[in-house]
Amino acid sequence: MKLDGDVRRRGRPPVRSDEETTRIVLDAARHTFAVEGYAATSTEELARGAGISTKTLYRLFPGKAALFEAMCADRLERLLSAVDLQASDEVDIETGLRAALIACADLALDPEVVALQRMVLQQSATFPELAANFYNNGIARTAKALAGWLRLQVKRKRIAIDDADEVAGMLVGMVASAPQRAAIYGGKPLPSRKQIERRVQTCAALFLDGCRAKSS
Incomplete structure (x- = not known):
């Protein structure tokens, strides 16, 4: 017999690591910045595109400029690693x-x-x-x-x-x-x-x- 607590535990979504969340944020930011431009993109929009809260976004990146810098560095790093x-x-x-x-x-x-x-x-x-x-x-x-x-x-x-x-x-x-x-x-x-x-x-x-x- 399954206990309700066991069902709830198995039904909870797995907790993502900060590393995995950062990767999702960077990928989403690259798309959002490319479509909307830097000035027109808000931190709320960036968080929404990554499926996270603005609180989580600010915990990972101190601001939009830092996220843009990290996104550029990440994309270029991946390309440079293939050179x-x-x-x-x-x-x-x-x-x-x-x-x-x-x-x-x-x-x-x-x-x-x-x-x-x-x-x-x-x-x-x-x-x-x-x-x-x-x-x-x-x-x-x-x-x-x-x-x-x-x-x-x-x-x-x-x-x-x-x-x-x-x-x-x-x-x-x-x-x-x-x-x-x-x-x-x-x-x-x-x-x-x-x-x-x-x-x-x-x-x-x-x-x-x-x-x-x-x-x-």
């Missing part, structure tokens, strides 16, 4: 560079990342900390990863450069800046995989070989 900058001795420098630049382009030109960047630009005058956080958590980290790859190639005497950080910024700019601007300001579609690969091939050739005509 594989090939550094094998068996891979020639051109093949390795192309693979590294494609990995960076895939991150910089990811539709969600571009949508976040568009939103950050729209709100940067009112909320300048959003732009700084987005830069530090995404753009700067992408260039830093590429700079580390470049330093390894210098160490292996495959290339000769003085400032890996500066060169990495230039390369990321060559690969991604123009398509980003076209999408954000011109409403153009993001490049296809074939277009990205062609752009990367050109950038790699410019970096490794230059384009000055040889004197006859």
Whole structure:
């Protein structure tokens, strides 16, 4: 015979951990911010989208700005964790560079990342900390990863450069800046995989070989 207390215990929904709740909040926030924009989104709406109370939301995040920063960092962290900058001795420098630049382009030109960047630009005058956080958590980290790859190639005497950080910024700019601007300001579609690969091939050739005509 089942006791009423046993039935009630088995019928209670399982208690979610803070880690699981945070994941749900971040996923819901990414969708809500993308649809409504930062300024128009309230903490009540964010809590409702995640299916939690505002009290729980404030326990996990001190405010909307902190949640937005965590959401950007989380999304970029997941994308960055998938970036594989090939550094094998068996891979020639051109093949390795192309693979590294494609990995960076895939991150910089990811539709969600571009949508976040568009939103950050729209709100940067009112909320300048959003732009700084987005830069530090995404753009700067992408260039830093590429700079580390470049330093390894210098160490292996495959290339000769003085400032890996500066060169990495230039390369990321060559690969991604123009398509980003076209999408954000011109409403153009993001490049296809074939277009990205062609752009990367050109950038790699410019970096490794230059384009000055040889004197006859």
